[in-house]
Amino acid sequence: MKRVVVGLSGGVDSSVAAYLLQEQGYEVIGLFMKNWHDDSVTISNECPWLEDSNDALLVAEKLGIPFQTVDLSEQYKERIVDYMFNEYEQGRTPNPDVLCNREIKFDVFMKIALSLGADYVATGHYCRKGTIEKDGNEVYQLLAGVDGNKDQSYFLCQLSQEQLGKALFPIGELTKPQVREIAAKMDLVTAEKKDSQGLCFIGKVRLPEFLQQQLQPKEGLIYEIDAAQDTYNLDKPVFDSVKEQLAFEAKNIDYKPEMGKVVGKHQGAHYYTIGQRKGLNVGGTKEPLFIIATDVASNAIYTGQGHTHPGLFRKALFIQGNEVHWVREDLTLKDGETMEVMVRIRYRQPLQKATLHMFDNGMYIAFEEPQSAITEGQFAAWYIDDELIGSGVIS
Template identity: 55%
Template sequence: MARVVIGLSGGVDSSVAAYLLKQQGHEVTGLFMINWHDTTGTLEGDCPWHDDRVFAELVAKKLDIALHVVDLSADYRTRVVDYMFSEYGKGRTPNPDVLCNREIKFDVFLREALKLGADFVATGHYCRKAEERLPDGRTVYKLLAGADPNKDQSYFLCQLSQEQLRYAMFPVGELLKPEVRRIAAEQGLATARRKDSQGICFVGKVDLPVFLQQKLASKKGNIHEILPSWPKYRNGLPAGQPAQNGTLAPAQAAGDTAPAGQPVPEAEPTDGQLEALAAPWRYTVRDGKKIGEHNGAHFYTIGQRKGLGIGGRRESLFILATDTAQNVVYVGEGDAHPGLWRPALHIAPGEIHWVNPARALSPGQSARFSVRIRYRQPLQGARLFVRDEGAYLVFDTPQRGITPGQFAAWYDGDELIGSGVIAE
């Protein structure tokens, strides 16, 4: 059996993961992370990690395992929170949970666990791991979706490397959430009825503008409404034809029926067509009418509908685009507004990450995958095209709220093959 250090967070998932590891005969040690001290902008509690630590201690005592505490707040601030501030300042919307896993839980925390003599590091994530031996003798570690479709967290781990996966264990990945709750209750674990954490990883639920104002100043600007009749919605993309609903559907290549993950060489679109399909909608103040004011374009994200303070509409207003340089926010009325929908996205060359490097595509190749562009989004059919200029994901149907700074992750069945940061 192995020496396993588990990240005990004070939640039910990691608690049951620790119990299962002990049942399997492993030598288990708990490690609790302190990652955030500042409570600026938080909506609940003064220092939520204090409560988390108490619950972690109760679980460790019940399971009779040692519990160590490590303060990683300096690394968390520089590698996750400062990145968040930087991205929001550029008008992009980062995903701190994906960053937290890549930069903290499976990097800084992993190194701390190795200092304690760990053979493996375990977490309470709802995902699974598999291994494959390649013909050349190399071992590839695969990241698989969790067995519970309602709790699958593989998306949050879409930036992990082979080295990080090599050490990872996911003891609850084969279980459904109700089973985890049941085990915790049967074993008398203090976390059995504890609510799942929400909000920013290790920070909690926040008032985002207040939180961001630690680094990003408020700045009055204008809100402009773009009408669904804006001419470029009908004529904007040369590679597609207007669909019945007024959005642009991507051109489907002939013979595009290959299994997921298999290169599809025929009927490849030109680089220019891919660039046009993936281009975001771009507006100027002349394209719409001013209908209100905001406190800073960097506080808003594409697809957002709350926080505008403009009422009296038949349908909600949604953010279509933000211009942080000019400090303008563009909005449209209704969930079906064509400005919310796009047929494709672009990933810059340096932002393409292959979780399974044996499945990597070379420039000039393309393949079909199932894709999600946010956590819990149902998987969407798409073709991934790799070019010298980066990667392009062209979806079978237009997607709502493609957001720069977020991660697109592509799957073949249950396996998460790769991911990348959406460029624009």
């Protein structure tokens, strides 16, 4: 019997994952990760970790599998929380869920599981794993979940071949309603439980307040840039190379206060992100204001009216060479090579047609259609059909 450690989160997905593995004849062990100690920033009545670990325990008892809690809060603080603060401080928007999978669940947690003699680690992610043979070697594939509405392959976009080799995703072939149905049939306490929101395994965290503990508020001005601003109507230069053109298309516009008018005040540019609409508290505009740029150095926020404002759109993005990650290492591009793929730049975004262009200093992704709110610090993930083959941090 192969031994599998399941990350029981106290939610319905991981509960059903554990049950399905048991049905498939694995020896199953349930582990709950405690990643957080500071209850002052969690909205305590919305899924605090205590309630979750309790539910996880009840599921383990119902299935008759061993269960224990592992405290990873130190590693979580170091690898996820500190990283997030640092990113926000520099005006970028990190994705803690992608990092949590790479750094915690499939690294720290996986090592604990393997030390318990496990052959695999399983999670309740809506995605699938495939195995193909290439040049005599086994190659693992990260495939989208069958439930298009719930597909979570994006959150696993930073996994390596080694991590994928030891991973199992038992519910990837199912839809959410099917998962709930199995849980109800098995009379699992989590069958009707609402999906958790907020940071991976922490429960619901009030992010702005959470960040404010570390990042001091700093009053600054909000500027509105008119859609007819000259900067959007400049003539395109003549380019000597494709690389030069891509660099131009991926470049952020350098906004200056004199390009717009002051429409309000904010408490710190580092609390805001590109494309954000809520939380600006500026009224009196015909259409809602969207953030088109933040400048943490000068503590300014630039906005534009309406979701079609030209300041929101770009045709390309850049990923630094050391941030380009291939799940499928055998498909790695060399300098000067290109590849037609489908890309998403945030979770749940419909896949977009694009071309990867690899250069010595990094990769450009050129989109067929201009993309709204390309955000520094977030991950771009690229797919061929329903297989996620690589990803990288947007620069």
